[in-house]
Amino acid sequence: MKRKPADLTLRETLRWEPQTGFQRIDQHMRRLLRSADALGFRAPANAVQALEKTVGGEKPLCVRLVMNYKGELDIEAADFNPVQTNAVWRVRIATKTTLDSTDTFYRHKSSRREPYDAARAEFSAEEADEVLLLNERGELCEGSSTSIFVEMPDGQLLTPPLDSGILPGVLRADLIRERKARGQALKPQDVTGRRLFVGNSLHGLIAAELI
Numbered sequence: 001m002k003r004k005p006a007d008l009t010l011r012e013t014l015r016w017e018p019q020t021g022f023q024r025i026d027q028h029m030r031r032l033l034r035s036a037d038a039l040g041f042r043a044p045a046n047a048v049q050a051l052e053k054t055v056g057g058e059k060p061l062c063v064r065l066v067m068n069y070k071g072e073l074d075i076e077a078a079d080f081n082p083v084q085t086n087a088v089w090r091v092r093i094a095t096k097t098t099l100d101s102t103d104t105f106y107r108h109k110s111s112r113r114e115p116y117d118a119a120r121a122e123f124s125a126e127e128a129d130e131v132l133l134l135n136e137r138g139e140l141c142e143g144s145s146t147s148i149f150v151e152m153p154d155g156q157l158l159t160p161p162l163d164s165g166i167l168p169g170v171l172r173a174d175l176i177r178e179r180k181a182r183g184q185a186l187k188p189q190d191v192t193g194r195r196l197f198v199g200n201s202l203h204g205l206i207a208a209e210l211i
Contacts, residue, residue, distance in 0.1 A: 009066045009111045010035050014051070015080060015202050016061040022051065024201050027170045032067065035108040042071035050075055062202060066111075082203065089129035089198060089208045091143065093188060094119035099142075101135040101165030109167055120144040130198050130208065135165045140186040146198035147172040149181060149205065150191055157181035157197070158190075170201040 012032050015023040022028075029047060036043055044050075047065070050073050055061055060080035067073050083089075097119040105112060119131045130143040140148055140160055147169040149157040157175060160166050161183035175181035191210050199205040 007111075008039070009068050010039070010041060011067075011109050011111065012065045013200075013202055014063045014065070016055045016063050016077070018058050018060070022055075022063070024170050024174065025051070027173060028201070031109065031168065031170060032065075035110070036067070036071070039069075039108060039110075041067065041069045044071045044073055047073060080202075083206050087206060089206050090127075090211050091130045091132055091196070091198060091208045092123050092128040092211055093132045093134060093140075094122050096122055097133060099133050099135045099165045101137065101139075101141075101163060103165065106165060107162065107167060116144040128211070132198075132210075134188070137164075138187060139164045140188060140190075142166045142169070143198050146200050146206070148186070149175070149197040149199065150186060151195035151197065158184045158186060160184075160186055169199075171199050171204065174201075 010032055012028045014025060014028055025048065033043060044067055051063060051065065054063060054075045054077045061077045062080040063075065063077045065073060065075050097115050099106060099115055115133065119133050123131055130146055132143050132148060133141045135141050141164050142148055147159060149159050151157055157180060159172055159181050162168060164185055196208045196210055197205045198208045
């Protein structure tokens, strides 16, 4: 389903820590500006300053930024609830929903989330902590709100490449830049016998088990 430009919004979700401030804010802003340029949105004015005005206090915060096509920002902050460090998420693969690797719209983090929401709805929270999507070639793409990582014997992480039809996640880009991860097309069978992680900039890497 296509949206009219007035209905579409771009989104970023950032973590703020009292001692260190926003995590990866430069990377989030670069992604926002790239998407704005690609989709014909007006560039936001003073987005970083607007974010800084929203935060404060002694507790970590989850900060959600929403921008419309005029470059107008809506920013909300809430307490950040971290994932337990020893948590292992149960993940399943969506069977009724797939991503189209040729649809480049999903390379932008926006309010257009139909396949992600549909995949997540295939399983209840009791059945799965996260749901992974495949593309039309049967390749692993991403979770409903996370990137996918498979650990090799040498410790390097493999993550689906952009041409599998994924969002360029901020955490994913950081790990690739640090040479801790590299892009490679993955099938579900590639996970067998290897450590699996999902993650995003908000929560970092989370150990996962495909069930």
